[in-house]
Amino acid sequence: MSETTKFLLAESQIPTVWVNVLPSLPEPLDLPLNPQTRTPLGPQDLAPIFPMELIQQEFSPQAEIDIPGEVLDVYRLWRPAPLYRARRLEKALDTPAHIYYKYEGTSPAGSHKPNTAVAQAYYNKRAGIRRLSTETGAGQWGSALALACQMFGMECTVYMVRVSYDQKPYRRMMMHTWGAKVYASPSHHTHAGRAVQAAAPDSPGSLGIAISEAVEDAATHPDTNYSLGSVLNHVLLHQTVIGQEAKLQMGMAGEEPDVVIGCFGGGSNFGGLALPYVLDRLKGKGPRIVAVEPAACPSLTKGAFVYDFGDTAKLTPLLKMYTLGHDFVPPGIHAGGLRYHGASPLMSHLRKLGYVDAIAYTQVPVFDAALQFARTEGILPAPESSHAIRAAMDEALAAREEGRPRTILFCLSGHGHFDLSAYENYLTGKLQDYEYPGQDIEKALAAIQPVTA
Amino acid sequence: MSETTKFLLAESQIPTVWVNVLPSLPEPLDLPLNPQTRTPLGPQDLAPIFPMELIQQEFSPQAEIDIPGEVLDVYRLWRPAPLYRARRLEKALDTPAHIYYKYEGTSPAGSHKPNTAVAQAYYNKRAGIRRLSTETGAGQWGSALALACQMFGMECTVYMVRVSYDQKPYRRMMMHTWGAKVYASPSHHTHAGRAVQAAAPDSPGSLGIAISEAVEDAATHPDTNYSLGSVLNHVLLHQTVIGQEAKLQMGMAGEEPDVVIGCFGGGSNFGGLALPYVLDRLKGKGPRIVAVEPAACPSLTKGAFVYDFGDTAKLTPLLKMYTLGHDFVPPGIHAGGLRYHGASPLMSHLRKLGYVDAIAYTQVPVFDAALQFARTEGILPAPESSHAIRAAMDEALAAREEGRPRTILFCLSGHGHFDLSAYENYLTGKLQDYEYPGQDIEKALAAIQPVTA
Numbered sequence: 001m002s003e004t005t006k007f008l009l010a011e012s013q014i015p016t017v018w019v020n021v022l023p024s025l026p027e028p029l030d031l032p033l034n035p036q037t038r039t040p041l042g043p044q045d046l047a048p049i050f051p052m053e054l055i056q057q058e059f060s061p062q063a064e065i066d067i068p069g070e071v072l073d074v075y076r077l078w079r080p081a082p083l084y085r086a087r088r089l090e091k092a093l094d095t096p097a098h099i100y101y102k103y104e105g106t107s108p109a110g111s112h113k114p115n116t117a118v119a120q121a122y123y124n125k126r127a128g129i130r131r132l133s134t135e136t137g138a139g140q141w142g143s144a145l146a147l148a149c150q151m152f153g154m155e156c157t158v159y160m161v162r163v164s165y166d167q168k169p170y171r172r173m174m175m176h177t178w179g180a181k182v183y184a185s186p187s188h189h190t191h192a193g194r195a196v197q198a199a200a201p202d203s204p205g206s207l208g209i210a211i212s213e214a215v216e217d218a219a220t221h222p223d224t225n226y227s228l229g230s231v232l233n234h235v236l237l238h239q240t241v242i243g244q245e246a247k248l249q250m251g252m253a254g255e256e257p258d259v260v261i262g263c264f265g266g267g268s269n270f271g272g273l274a275l276p277y278v279l280d281r282l283k284g285k286g287p288r289i290v291a292v293e294p295a296a297c298p299s300l301t302k303g304a305f306v307y308d309f310g311d312t313a314k315l316t317p318l319l320k321m322y323t324l325g326h327d328f329v330p331p332g333i334h335a336g337g338l339r340y341h342g343a344s345p346l347m348s349h350l351r352k353l354g355y356v357d358a359i360a361y362t363q364v365p366v367f368d369a370a371l372q373f374a375r376t377e378g379i380l381p382a383p384e385s386s387h388a389i390r391a392a393m394d395e396a397l398a399a400r401e402e403g404r405p406r407t408i409l410f411c412l413s414g415h416g417h418f419d420l421s422a423y424e425n426y427l428t429g430k431l432q433d434y435e436y437p438g439q440d441i442e443k444a445l446a447a448i449q450p451v452t453a
Numbered sequence: 454m455s456e457t458t459k460f461l462l463a464e465s466q467i468p469t470v471w472v473n474v475l476p477s478l479p480e481p482l483d484l485p486l487n488p489q490t491r492t493p494l495g496p497q498d499l500a501p502i503f504p505m506e507l508i509q510q511e512f513s514p515q516a517e518i519d520i521p522g523e524v525l526d527v528y529r530l531w532r533p534a535p536l537y538r539a540r541r542l543e544k545a546l547d548t549p550a551h552i553y554y555k556y557e558g559t560s561p562a563g564s565h566k567p568n569t570a571v572a573q574a575y576y577n578k579r580a581g582i583r584r585l586s587t588e589t590g591a592g593q594w595g596s597a598l599a600l601a602c603q604m605f606g607m608e609c610t611v612y613m614v615r616v617s618y619d620q621k622p623y624r625r626m627m628m629h630t631w632g633a634k635v636y637a638s639p640s641h642h643t644h645a646g647r648a649v650q651a652a653a654p655d656s657p658g659s660l661g662i663a664i665s666e667a668v669e670d671a672a673t674h675p676d677t678n679y680s681l682g683s684v685l686n687h688v689l690l691h692q693t694v695i696g697q698e699a700k701l702q703m704g705m706a707g708e709e710p711d712v713v714i715g716c717f718g719g720g721s722n723f724g725g726l727a728l729p730y731v732l733d734r735l736k737g738k739g740p741r742i743v744a745v746e747p748a749a750c751p752s753l754t755k756g757a758f759v760y761d762f763g764d765t766a767k768l769t770p771l772l773k774m775y776t777l778g779h780d781f782v783p784p785g786i787h788a789g790g791l792r793y794h795g796a797s798p799l800m801s802h803l804r805k806l807g808y809v810d811a812i813a814y815t816q817v818p819v820f821d822a823a824l825q826f827a828r829t830e831g832i833l834p835a836p837e838s839s840h841a842i843r844a845a846m847d848e849a850l851a852a853r854e855e856g857r858p859r860t861i862l863f864c865l866s867g868h869g870h871f872d873l874s875a876y877e878n879y880l881t882g883k884l885q886d887y888e889y890p891g892q893d894i895e896k897a898l899a900a901i902q903p904v905t906a
Contacts, residue, residue: 108831378561420626
């Protein structure tokens with residue numbers, strides 16, 4: 001075995017634009033709605049918490065948007081990211097399939113999240129904003145934004161779900177190292193947080209509460225804006241550097257993928273890899289595109305395609321998306337980054353139109369795949385990313401059964417250095433395999449109130 | 454700022470040889486001595502625990518040794534490693550110096566250690582060995598060997614110092630994930646371990662005890678060999694891929710370093726970067742070469758250049774090296790990988806001959822540097838590697854004072870993802886700054902018994 005393992009681009013090949021599928025959609029996206037008036041949002045509705053350049057990107061009709069030089073300068077700290085051919089995994093699976101993966105874990109924060117955090121910090125800085133607030137669960141997004149704010153000399157306040165704040169101290173320490181202030185949520189720093197604590201002094205917190213705190217913080221401080229790590233169009237736009245690089249690298253490998261796979265929480269790493277391929281699909285060619293979600297939180301595979309809130313407290317705009325209902329609380333699976341009740345409206349739309357497929361796995365087979373990957377390819381994958389590995393391996397095993405090659409490309413969105421206790425649980429047989437919480441889903445879906453624009 | 458930040462080699466530019474300085478030395482190395490007979494070791498003395506190909510490398514007169522294809526195939530999982538120009542750090546320091554760093558933290562284990570672990574596993578496998586045993590402190594080396602054994606289908610047994618086993622579970626879990634057996638040392642699995650436990654039931658363990666256990670395990674099982682992560686010539690030989698790549702990359706940058714810097718524990722990352730430059734020095738040109746050690750364990754700067762044992766229990770051969778005495782127990786600084794009483798005989802020899810300089814820092818200024826690096830360059834450095842950052846920053850500050858440029862190259866040997874509690878201690882003012890333990894050093898040095906070959 002001496003064939004190429006990694007496909008490495010030169011620094012000059014980092015993409016200089018983000019690609020935007022909005023103008024190429026066969027049917028336009030349904031617009032977000034103002035939560036009070038239930039009428040379509042205008043840019044001014046978002047101005048209290050987002051800078052105008054990001055709001056424009058959210059609705060942009062331009063097919064390409066230039067990446068500012070200052071953002072590229074930070075991307076250069078880790079981009080271009082490598083594309084690997086998983087030769088050792090292929091051999092272990094005895095498959096005729098070729099498996100490629102785009103690895104985003106080489107960023108300082110260890111995932112794809114800085115691709116958008118850096119852009120968001122830049123545009124906010126340029127708009128005169130001094131501080132960004134955000135929420136984080138296990139800490140992937142919070143640490144990415146802490147890094148990005150540090151790069152542009154901004155302050156960063158992170159509301160971290162209390163149970164993670166207490167149980168997962170390493171990501172919190174990482175945010176401190178990059179200069180962020182981190183509060184356990186519910187906190188005493190916001191009305192929303194104090195209200196929750198008054199009602200439930202021992203509240204472990206939730207992403208919904210933390211979002212409410214971060215949004216309130218931004219809305220009540222003129223020098224502060226809010227920043228979101230997934231779901232919205234401009235976030236997925238920034239992530240398209242992943243897919244653009246992967247296309248160049250697949251070209252170096254002399255192959256076209258038959259199937260493109262990504263794990264799916266809010267949709268940002270999946271969209272980042274998939275959207276440049278979606279543009280091909282919209283022209284009638286291109287690969288199958290498969291989103292992989294946890295069976296414990298199956299928005300794309302079991303949810304309803306309706307208007308719903310992005311948070312539990314109903315502070316956010318109403319978004320047309322696949323959702324399990326804003327009251328849905330998924331079980332505590334280790335892939336914390338995939339525990340979101342909703343889904344990117346853009347990727348939901350593409351799923352509805354048939355350009356994107358979706359499948360779901362429980363976590364034990366996902367960890368089976370993670371372990372085999374770690375023991376063949378070396379890299380310890382994040383539990384989130386391991387959903388994509390499971391699907392890629394199943395594609396490769398299907399190719400073996402059929403006795404026909406196929407070319408598989410997936411996004412390895414991050415490393416699992418802060419998830420080793422999950423591996424230990426798996427190795428010692430303590431990992432619980434949650435079934436589809438069918439009744440919970442039905443109940444949560446029933447609670448969604450019908451909204452039409 | 455849009456100049457190049459990273460200098461990236463193609464996969465085809467991974468070195469295909471290891472470079473060996475032994476035949477170029479102006480005076481030969483003093484040979485290791487048999488601990489019983491005190492006569493120079495022959496290859497057969499090492500055969501019970503090392504395969505013959507590694508023993509031959511230990512004493513090789515060849516200037517270059519081919520890297521086997523199977524080893525290169527594993528190197529390809531992360532090599533070539535990137536060389537960075539630290540433009541953001543330069544700007545923060547307002548220095549005319551150019552600072553470059555070779556980053557070895559992209560390996561799956563997060564440090565340079567797999568460069569030799571993979572080679573050692575390969576040669577042992579080829580010699581028919583089924584299992585490797587080793588010791589580890591905080592776990593950097595143990596995790597590298599666990600990975601390497603997994604890549605060649607070998608078993609791996611790691612004796613991990615008990616206090617680390619209990620307090621630093623993440624590296625232990627990483628070893629489990631890669632399939633290794635990990636025992637807290639002192640263990641019940643060896644005579645040495647049982648003897649310590651009989652005398653001191655609550656022993657927290659030490660690297661010296663763990664070495665004794667691992668060596669005994671290998672010596673008493675014909676299918677098992679022992680593996681060491683630093684100090685010996687063949688280990689440093691394998692690490693020369695670091696310096697060879699760095700030279701190519703400095704060529705891409707169009708610069709020659711004025712000074713080459715590495716942190717120093719046993720000497721493996723330092724030797725890996727420095728030895729290709731030592732070859733230039735031996736020809737009368739080339740940069741200054743500076744080893745940076747912790748003031749809490751200053752073997753090169755405060756030790757004696759004498760024959761001493763590599764372990765506390767006096768089981769290893771006697772090595773001519775800078776040593777603080779095999780009884781020296783350094784304070785519990787966070788840079789656990791630099792807490793070794795001795796030093797590579799090869800690097801000691803080069804230091805004695807004047808080809809290598811050495812300096813020492815206490816840990817607070819080292820963490821000052823680590824934090825500034827993390828906040829400018831993004832990457833969270835390991836506490837060990839941060840010693841090199843401190844020295845590089847001081848070179849850059851000296852250049853600013855002099856108003857003259859200089860070109861600085863250092864090895865960033867690993868990331869600090871498993872050292873975040875040390876950062877948190879630093880940030881909360883809890884980090885203790887150990888002074889030179891002058892009396893301890895004098896006492897330990899006095900205990901060394903003079904040995905002559």
